[in-house]
Amino acid sequence: xxxxxxxxxxxxxxxxxxxxxxxxxxxxxxxxxxxxxxxxxxxxxxxxxxxxxxxxxxxxxxxxxxxxxxxxxxxxxxxxxxxxxxxxxxxxxxxxxxxxxxxxxxxxxxxxxxxxxxxxxxxxxxxxxxxxxxxxxxxxxxxxxxxxxxxxxxxxxxxxxxxxxxxxxxxxxxxxxxxxxxxxxxxxxxxxxxxxxxxxxxxxxxxxxxxxxxxxxxxxxxxxxxxxxxxx
Amino acid sequence: xxxxxxxxxxxxxxxxxxxxxxxxxxxxxxxxxxxxxxxxxxxxxxxxxxxxxxxxxxxxxxxxxxxxxxxxxxxxxxxxxxxxxxxxxxxxxxxxxxxxxxxxxxxxxxxxxxxxxxxxxxxxxxxxxxxxxxxxxxxxxxxxxxxxxxxxxxxxxxxxxxxxxxxxxxxxxxxxxxxxxxxxxxxxxxxxxxxxxxxxxxxxxxxxxxxxxxxxxxxxxxxxxxxxxxxxxxxxxxxxxxxxxxxxxxxxxxxxxxxxxxxxxxxxxxxxxxxxxxxxxxxxxxxxxxxxxxxxxxxxxxxxxxxxxxxxxxxxxxxxxxxxxxxxxxxxxxxxxxxxxxxxxxxxxxxxxxxxxxxxxxxxxxxxxxxxxxxxxxxxxxxxxxxxxxxxxxxxxxxxxxxxxxxxxxxx
Numbered sequence: 046x047x048x049x050x051x052x053x054x055x056x057x058x059x060x061x062x063x064x065x066x067x068x069x070x071x072x073x074x075x076x077x078x079x080x081x082x083x084x085x086x087x088x089x090x091x092x093x094x095x096x097x098x099x100x101x102x103x104x105x106x107x108x109x110x111x112x113x114x115x116x117x118x119x120x121x122x123x124x125x126x127x128x129x130x131x132x133x134x135x136x137x138x139x140x141x142x143x144x145x146x147x148x149x150x151x152x153x154x155x156x157x158x159x160x161x162x163x164x165x166x167x168x169x170x171x172x173x174x175x176x177x178x179x180x181x182x183x184x185x186x187x188x189x190x191x192x193x194x195x196x197x198x199x200x201x202x203x204x205x206x207x208x209x210x211x212x213x214x215x216x217x218x219x220x221x222x223x224x225x226x227x228x229x230x231x232x233x234x235x236x237x238x239x240x241x242x243x244x245x246x247x248x249x250x251x252x253x254x255x256x257x258x259x260x261x262x263x264x265x266x267x268x269x270x271x272x273x274x275x276x277x
Numbered sequence: 278x279x280x281x282x283x284x285x286x287x288x289x290x291x292x293x294x295x296x297x298x299x300x301x302x303x304x305x306x307x308x309x310x311x312x313x314x315x316x317x318x319x320x321x322x323x324x325x326x327x328x329x330x331x332x333x334x335x336x337x338x339x340x341x342x343x344x345x346x347x348x349x350x351x352x353x354x355x356x357x358x359x360x361x362x363x364x365x366x367x368x369x370x371x372x373x374x375x376x377x378x379x380x381x382x383x384x385x386x387x388x389x390x391x392x393x394x395x396x397x398x399x400x401x402x403x404x405x406x407x408x409x410x411x412x413x414x415x416x417x418x419x420x421x422x423x424x425x426x427x428x429x430x431x432x433x434x435x436x437x438x439x440x441x442x443x444x445x446x447x448x449x450x451x452x453x454x455x456x457x458x459x460x461x462x463x464x465x466x467x468x469x470x471x472x473x474x475x476x477x478x479x480x481x482x483x484x485x486x487x488x489x490x491x492x493x494x495x496x497x498x499x500x501x502x503x504x505x506x507x508x509x510x511x512x513x514x515x516x517x518x519x520x521x522x523x524x525x526x527x528x529x530x531x532x533x534x535x536x537x538x539x540x541x542x543x544x545x546x547x548x549x550x551x552x553x554x555x556x557x558x559x560x561x562x563x564x565x566x567x568x569x570x571x572x573x574x575x576x577x578x579x580x581x582x583x584x585x586x587x588x589x590x591x592x593x594x595x596x597x598x599x600x601x602x603x604x605x606x607x608x609x610x611x612x613x614x615x616x617x618x619x620x621x622x623x624x625x626x627x628x629x630x631x632x633x634x635x636x637x638x639x640x641x642x643x644x645x646x647x648x649x650x651x652x653x654x655x656x657x658x659x660x661x662x663x664x665x666x667x668x669x670x671x672x673x674x675x676x677x678x679x680x681x682x683x684x685x686x687x688x689x
Contacts, residue, residue, distance in 0.1 A: 065687075066291065070673045071463040073454035094684070107465075107616060107661035173426065173611075177451040179463070184673045185687040186295045206291065 061191035062231045064205065067212040069105050069181040071098075076178040080169040081126060084118070084176055085157045093146040094180040100140045100149070101215055102181045104256055105208055115252060116140075117176075118153060125170035131160045139252050144224075185212060195232060195239055198267040207256040214259060215251060228263070242270040279471050281333045287470045288665040296665065298688040299672035300334035306394040306679065307415075308338045311386070313353065313402035315342050316567045317535060318504065319466065319594045320399050320422050326469040326664055327671070334672075341389065343382040343403045348374045350541055353402045359432035360401065360425045361508060361589045367432060376405055383409035395675055404439040416444040416678045422466070423591040424612040426452050444678055449592045449613050462674050465616060467667035468597045468658070474570035475601055478578065486575035490561055496527040497641050500580035502573055502598075503534045505547040505564075508589045510609065513630045515553050515560060517586065520634035522559070525641055533563035533576055577602050581647065582640055586633055590614050597662040600624075600654035605647055607636045617662065623654035 074095055078084040088096075099117040114120040114136050123132035134156050143149040161167065170176070188209065192201050205213075213227040221230060225247060232243040245266050251259055285293045310328060312320050324340050331338040345353075352371035359365040382403065383390075387410050390396055394415040398404055400422055407417050419440045425433065425448075433455065440446065445460040454461045468475050487494050499518065503509040511532050518530040532550060547564060554560040565572060577583060583599035585608045592613030596606050600617060606624035608614035618624040625636040640647045676686060 066295065068295070068669060068673060070670060070677060071451070073448065073451045073461040073463050075454055075456040075461060107657070108619075173452070175452075177454070179451055182673075182677055182682060183685045184299070184676070185685060186291075186298055187687075187689040188291065188294070 060234075061193045062227065064188045064190040064192060064201075064209060065212050066186040066188050066206055066209040067105075067216065068184050068186070068208060069102050070184060071102075071106070071179055071181050074178040074180060078176040078178075079172065080167050081122075081128070081131070081157060081161055081164075082167050084121075085154055085161065087176075087178060088150060088154055088157070091178050092180060093150070095178045096146050096150055096153070097219070098180045099178075100252075102179075104215070105211055112255075121170070121174075121176045125174040125176060126168040128160070128168045131157070131168070134160070141252050183212075183216065192231075195235065195242070195267075196271055198228075199264060199271060202260060202264045202267060205260065207260065210256055210260050210263070214249075214263075239270075242266065245270070278329045278333075279469075281330055283471055284663075284665050287659070288663055292665045292669070295669055296334060296672065299669065299676055300331075300336055302676050302688070303334075303336050303672065303679070306336060306675075307392065308336055308395045308397070308675070309390060309393045310338070310340045310397045310399065311343060311390070311403045311406065312340075312399035313343050313345065313350075319592070322594070323466055323664075323667070324399070326472065327668060330664070330668055331671075336672075339389070341386055343379070343386075343406075345378040345382075345402075346374070347541065349378040354541055356401050356432055356436065357423060358508075359429040360423055360436065362424075362427045362429065364429050365432070366429075367435075372435070379403065379405040380409060382406065387412075394679070397671075398443070401436050401439075404436060407439060407443060416675075418674075418678070419443045419446040421446060421448050421453065424450075424453055424589050425455060426612070428455070445674070447674070450616060453591075453612075460678075462670075464667065464670040464674070465613065465662060466592045466594060466597075467662050467664045468594055468601060469664045470601060470659075472570065474574050475598060476574070478571070478574055482571075483575045483579045486572055487579050490531075490563060492529060492531065492561060492579075494579055496529055497525060498529045498531060498580045499582045499584055499637055500531045500533070500576055501584040501586065502577065502595045503585065503587070505534055505543045505550060507542075507546055508587055509534075510586045510588050511546065511550045512553055513588075514584055514586050514633070515550070515557075516630035517584070517633035517637065518560065519557075520631060521637040521641075524638050528637075528641075529559045529561065530557075531561045531563065531576060531580070533561075533565055533573065535565045535567050535569060573598075574602075577604065580604060582607060582637060584633060584637075585609065585614060586627065586630075587611055587614060593617065597658050600658040600662075603651040603655045605640060605650035605654060607633050607640075617657075619657065623650060623657050 076087055078087050103117055119132045119135035122128050122135050138152055140149050217227040218224050229243045229247045232239040249262050310324055314321050328338050328340045352367060352375045355365050355367045383406055390410045391412040396415055396417045397420050399420045441458055446457055447462045447464050448454045449465050451463050501514050522528045550562055554562050577599050583604045583606050585593050585596045587609040590612035596608055596614055596617045599606050600623060606618050607627055608618040610626040610628050618626055620626045627633045
């Protein structure tokens with residue numbers, strides 16, 4: 046199968062970073078929930094890739110840059126079930142706090158069960174506002190561009206599409222066994238020279254940042270570290 | 278035929294490169310799209326554009342149309358309405374016509390369809406062809422363009438039997454997806470920004486079209502472009518207009534649309550609309566011919582606000598068209614309109630003629646908001662609903678099916 050490989054090649058040593066782009070192909074699982082108890086039950090068994098999608102994959106779906114909520118479960122609690130308390134509790138569930146999707150799944154179930162315990166009635170959504178579980182497959186494109194060395198990062202990063210940032214910064218964390226983004230992994234190969242930049246990139250709050258904000262932050266950090274006098 | 282390279286100016290060079298990378302994996306594959314009308318309606322309009330673009334990418338692609346008589350289309354129109362939620366039971370005699378018509382078409386198309394690597398069957402009209410081609414060797418995909426969120430169960434059960442064994446199906450929105458024993462892809466439709474209907478045209482041409490129809494560009498204009506179909510709620514639009522006109526006496530309404538050869542109800546609904554509009558000199562009902570794309574383009578560009586007050590809607594391409602022209606859209610809170618009209622950002626979602634009237638008044642008295650929403654709408658359409666994204670999704674899902682991709686594919 047020419048041109049088709051099963052996994053991204055890991056960047057090694059001080060080789061150029063190959064810039065990739067990606068698109069998500071959305072798949073409906075056919076599984077839905079109309080009330081909070083159904084949501085809890087479906088969450089028990091839904092494929093892990095669906096939980097991933099509703100936290101991360103949604104970032105490449107048509108939407109505006111400043112979503113009210115950072116995951117689909119919280120958004121549905123607010124707009125489907127009209128339960129603001131639950132929406133707020135689900136909204137603060139940060140997937141980066143959990144090392145596995147299974148741990149994240151258990152946290153979601155815990156939050157929902159607590160709310161069910163508190164509620165006299167099980168919150169319901171209208172038939173046309175059900176929660177639809179989705180998942181996705183990812184198609185990765187070769188942009189033919191390379192980042193030859195860290196010093197060109199401030200120039201290159203602003204030109205990367207948001208889906209490219211998604212691939213290197215968000216998707217990378219589930220690809221790499223170490224769970225780190227491609228930029229950090231690449232800088233790591235340069236040893237201590239870029240260690241502080243690498244650490245700062247690794248500490249970007251990617252869950253509570255929009256895709257444009259992540260790109261902006263990356264540009265700022267790289268400029269600040271590599272060309273401190275130009276940083277404003 | 279527009280050269281694929283021209284889309285780079287609108288969508289970006291990288292998008293075209295993505296298409297080429299995907300297409301490289303499908304070189305030598307034979308792809309056939311099948312639907313039930315050559316012109317009129319969103320499906321034919323999309324295929325008119327997608328098929329040549331797939332050919333330009335080196336994929337051997339053809340488009341076949343099934344033929345049927347008046348009873349066949351009566352049956353499929355009832356089926357369409359029932360799948361969109363109307364409790365219609367289709368007489369057995371009409372279902373027999375449906376199956377016989379497909380059998381006749383299978384005689385004509387069988388050899389081609391059985392030899393194809395990928396077959397896209399659009400909507401329920403040609404769905405039985407799958408079982409009528411026992412020697413097929415490729416992957417068959419059912420592409421559903423309609424809102425079947427709440428189908429009338431007996432009719433869905435009947436149609437589902439023809440679909441369940443396909444390799445995959447595609448719906449425009451996740452909400453429409455019905456449980457089926459195969460992969461269900463979600464692919465919103467799109468518009469072609471370089472087509473006659475969506476390309477840039479100059480103001481003089483817009484003025485000339487408005488003059489031709491006796492419309493005054495100096496007075497506010499609201500517009501709904503759609504087939505004359507009850508699900509598009511043209512009578513509700515007239516009601517909204519009447520409510521808003523009490524406060525904006527200079528307001529004009531244009532209801533314009535054409536028919537499609539697979540929609541026998543169009544004439545009846547058009548008649549009802551003409552009766553409702555008869556006493557209002559500022560309501561303009563325009564029955565447009567199928568080739569009126571440039572006229573529609575001009576009408577959309579000249580309007581202040583575009584409405585798509587549908588009660589049920591598969592997707593509503595006219596919404597994207599209006600957004601692409603920088604117009605805020607007041608749309609029915611249903612189906613694919615929800616994906617495009619982001620409430621208070623690219624327009625407003627409404628649930629009644631009263632709601633539509635309120636938003637018309639609001640936008641016409643807050644011109645700055647109207648302009649800002651229009652600009653936002655155009656960018657949203659550019660990012661999400663252009664034909665290049667649609668084509669990418671089709672190519673990607675073909676690659677996924679042909680190569681049995683589980684989670685990810687990496688192209689070069």
